Amino acid sequence: MQLREATGPAMVIRREDYTPPPFWIDRIELTFDLDPAKTRVLNKMVLRRNTEVPAQPLRLDGEELNLARVVLNGGGCSFKMDGDALVLGSLPEGPEPFELEIFTTCSPEKNTQLSGLYLSQGDFFTQCEAEGFRRITYFLDRPDVMASYTVTLRADKDKYPVLLSNGNLVEQGELPDNRHFAKWVDPHRKPSYLFALVAGRLISREQRIVTRAGKEHLLQVYVRPGDMDKTEHAMNSLIASVVWDEARFGLPLDLERFMIVATSDFNMGAMENKGLNIFNTKYVLANSATATDTDFANIESVVGHEYFHNWTGNRITCRDWFQLSLKEGLTVFRDQEFSMDLCAEPSARAVKRIEDVRVLRTMQFPEDAGPMAHPVRPDQYVEINNFYTVTVYEKGAEVVRMMQTLVGRDGFRKGMDLYFQRHDGQAVTCDDFAQAIADANPDSELARQLVPFKRWYSQSGTPRLQASGHYDAAERRYTLTLSQSCPATPGQSEKQPFVIPVTLGLIDAQGQDLALRLQGESQTSRGTRLLVLTQASESFAFEDIDAEPVPSLLRGFSAPVIVDNGLTDDQLLHLLAHDSDAFNRWEAGQQLALRRAVQAVRAEGPVGAAPLDEAFIGAMRAVLRHPTLDAALKELVLTLPAETYIAEQLDVVDPQRIHAVRETMREQLAQALQADWAWAYEQHKDNGAYRPDPLSSGRRALAGMALTMLCIAARETGDTVWPGKAYQRFKDAGNMTDRFNALSALVVSGQPLAQEALARFHAMFKDEALVIDKWFALQAGAPDRGGNVLPAVRQLMTHPDFNLKNPNRARSVIFSFCSANPAGFHRSDAAGYVFWSERVLELDAINPQVAARLARALDRWKKLAEPYRSAAREAIARVAAKSDLSADVREVVTRALAE
Ligand code: TRP
Ligand code: ZN
Secondary structure (H helix, E strand, C coil), rough: CCHHHHHCCCCCEEHCCCCCCEEEEEEEEEEEEEECCCEEEEEEEEECCCCCCCCEEEECCCCEEEEEEEEEEEECCEEEEEEEEEEEECCCCCCCCCHHHHHHHHCHHHHCCCCCCEEECCEEEEEEECCHHHHHCCCCCCCCCCCEEEEEEECCCCCEEEEEECCEEEEEEECCCCCEEEEEEECCCCHHHHHCCCEEEEEEHHHHHCCCCEEEEEEEEECCCCCCCCCCCHHHHHHHHHHHHHHHHHCCCCCEEEEEEEHHHHHCCECCCCCEEEEEECCCHHHCCCCCHHHHHHHHHHHHHHHHHCCCCEEECCCCCHHHHHHHHHHHHHHHHHHHHHCCCCHHHHHHHHHHHHHHHHHHHHHHHCCCCCCCCCCCCCCCCCCCCCHHHHHHHHHHHHHHHHHHHHHHHHHHHHHHHHHHHECCCHHHHHHHHCCHHHHHHHHHHHHCCCHHHHHHCCCEEEEEEEECCCCCEEEEEEEEEEECCCCCCCCCCCCCCEEEEEECCCCCCCEEEECCCCCEEECEEEEEEECEEEEEEEEECCCEEEEEEECCCCCEEEEEEECHHHHHHHHHHHCCCHHHHHHHHHHHHHHHHHHHCCCCCCCCCCCCHHHHHHHHHHHCCCCCHHHHHHHHHCCCCCCCHHCCCCCEEEEHHHHHHHHHHHHHHHHHHHHHHHHHHHHHHHCCCCCCHHHHHHHHHHHHHHHHHHHHHHHHHHCHHHHHHHHHHHHCCHHHHHHHHHHHHHHHCCCCCCHHHHHHHHHHHHCCCCHHHHHHHHHHCCCCCCCCHHHHHHHCCCCCCCCCHHHHHHHHHHHHHHHHHHHHHHCCCCCCHHHHHHHHHHCCCCCCCHHHHHHHHCCCCEEECCHHHHHHHHHHHHHHHHCCCCHHHHHHHHHCCCC
């Protein structure tokens, strides 16, 4: 374990303090002698002074490096250390280039942080974003310093037959002592966070493709020997990504060779290093026997995401890390659009949108309301790794989506074209992006409202949108009043109005969209139209309306806001039955369920046996039995809002009561619709040969849900038929989705057969790490029954397959419990919090980035009811009291405890 400085004031980095770098680094030549214990790194750089800023010493970033030698223009030079920085004072004064050679060593085998150069199952990998390059060599490790890289790798030939870095392989050959080398030249300038190397025993699936310009490219997916049969889907996803970015945005692949490499030890999902993407195995490896439909879909979007970074992130990068959403928000938006465009059916697009919005609401809304709330473009940070958040990523993507909504799809394409025309090869800001989209669309609402629109970048917190309708029968006019407000967030007490695009339709008594004409307009439009709210409150009057309509607001979720639409249950039921917008049908169902959940949670006394009324149950039955609705949409509509989402509606949260209410609601739905679930299961369980397309995965999802509901209903009646069928299904399933759904049905419903099935599942897949992760996660995330999950989790941590150093495994047990199992975690005896604080400290000594993510499991402690609240605060304080915390964890717990 490395030693850290005892406390001291946290170094806060502020956006307003940005200054351009005092030096540029034009070229860098790196030579690595790779060795697990001691890797030698020779770094030859060509630098020059940036004469546009006042002269100052060169301060090179470094971390955990052993410095051996510094050479300036071939001779000696004086330098000093200032903390971690290497400082050179006496350098050439003019703008002419000079050469600096720095020789260091580092120890990859001791690197458990997985930032910089590290080992994974004996192979070398790097992770440089955000500030990992400084753990490899001294450098100006900031994204606005872009250099041309030449990299030579030398290593043992048998242990490391494959030697990879960014760009093109220009030379390779033999060396003495059974070693060999490979030399790579990256034709594109890049910031240091995009540097990568990989060395090890790997094999690759290869595919040659010809792009529109007639150029040939080599695509490769590298994995460990034995995993080749799990690479086809990743390769297909990569090919689809290349084709899509050319077709939708005119952006071609700019490299002769594009590589993806999978590693089982990775802090996040994947990394977009130029031409050499490095992926968590979870987002590469899949075949029908080991991966679920969700895994297949995730691989498609993460492969797309990293590939799309090649333009949005790599060709145009961030000026500083405050601009992170410039690349992440935009690239998430692009990967969401990619997955939607791959859907053949319009309803499948809506399903994807619902899934994305669900993530936003259950993860980002709570973040925006908690102690870590920050704007999409943050103003300050202590540790940048803490700001790779759902706000920067998912809310950032919503901000880009609103721009597209305001300028239209074609206008957005024009804006992207202008963005690349202006900024290709540069390190820029979120302002530059918004300006380009607006400038390309001078007559748009975005251009007119650009300054207020950009408050989406600067103001944190989730705006609330209130709608109320008034129908005037005499005037045949329907007036819709929209008002907005936004609660205070840390450091921001007053908020100015946001520019909120509100996509809407008005529905008549037959369920048809009305023709819409606003007061003062001459043209009428049928169906969906766009209103833009720019003030705190505005009214919109629709003319020629014969009877009071039901408004369908925020179709497709046109803005990341919390809506209070003021609709009655009957109006919501009408939307659920008829809305032409599939998203809003789902939304109406969620609101109906949410109202019932909140009412039952707030009620006095013990949780009633039947929180659901006949109208709601009947509506759910109608959806389940609907002749034309997609199975995937049915499954989403019939899924009750998550416990964390229910919690967000309340001022004081009792996690046990919320759990009890939601479980009761689910039991009621299971029993009341028993015959319908049986019908749904039989109708959807067979899907022929496995294909992960939206249609058949939707059918599997609905069949899986039906099986769970039937097992839940069976628990009440003591019936053994359905648990028996589930167990049979578990054994006979032809793919992992069906097998895991059956296993999960038994576990979730607490059937005695679950134990047998779990043991069998482990035996079947003991050599498949990603499947064993699922096995751990299912148990750690299981519904709590009388406090049984925590002891099970402690037991799982003693399992021979458990390994705290492997992030995927740590997440599968610890995060599945602390962050995804509220009722298991929030115990009245505080044992969940004790477990949490122990794990945060234990992980912090190994991997601060992962520890800091776990630390956020108690973000919302202030909302908890007693005794949870006091116990949670105590646990956080216990962590905060440690003197040798990483900056990562320190920042999270400090903010959590702040007033
Ligand atoms: N840029 C990566 C992405 O979104 C994120 C990432 C991968 C990352 N690894 C990381 C961020 C390590 C911080 C630290 O695609
Ligand atoms: Zn990204």
